[in-house]
Amino acid sequence: MNTSDDDWDEQSENDEGEPAPPVADPATGDVRVLSVLCDTCVYRPGNLMNLAPGRLRQLAQEALANNGHIVCHCTLPALAPPGTKGAICRGFANAHGRAVFALRVGAAFGRIVEVPPPPKAAEHRTGGSARLDEEQRPG
Secondary structure, X not given: OEOOXXXXXXXXXXXXXXXXXXXXXXOOOOXXXXXXXXXXXXXXXXXXXXXXXXXXHHHHHHHHHOOOEXXXXXXXXXXXXXXOOOOEOHHHHHHHHHHOHXXXXXXXXXXXXXXXXXXXXXXXXXXXXXXXXXXXXXX
């Protein structure tokens, strides 16, 4: 989750204390957001990431309170193929839209870029070190 309101393109830490990749290109100002939900999106029904009850709500509330966002777990360095750039989670963007600071800024300047989910690594780990412990999105 990125929670910097001053430098929304800089890295922050994810739940595991690892740097989350930036979602904005500093050269162009483009803000990347996944074009579709990834296969294991925490916002899909069925708790595909084995999230702790209440965790998704907590992370979303923290991100919004700090003018931040949730980076798609499939774009985190521990799960993504090398060279993958960070992108805002499509589920988070769909659920919170205009409340997301980076999306408001990107939209104001016409700099939102939708990117496809990265190709899966040899084994898509749902229990790896970059796993986000969140609950399934309320229905």
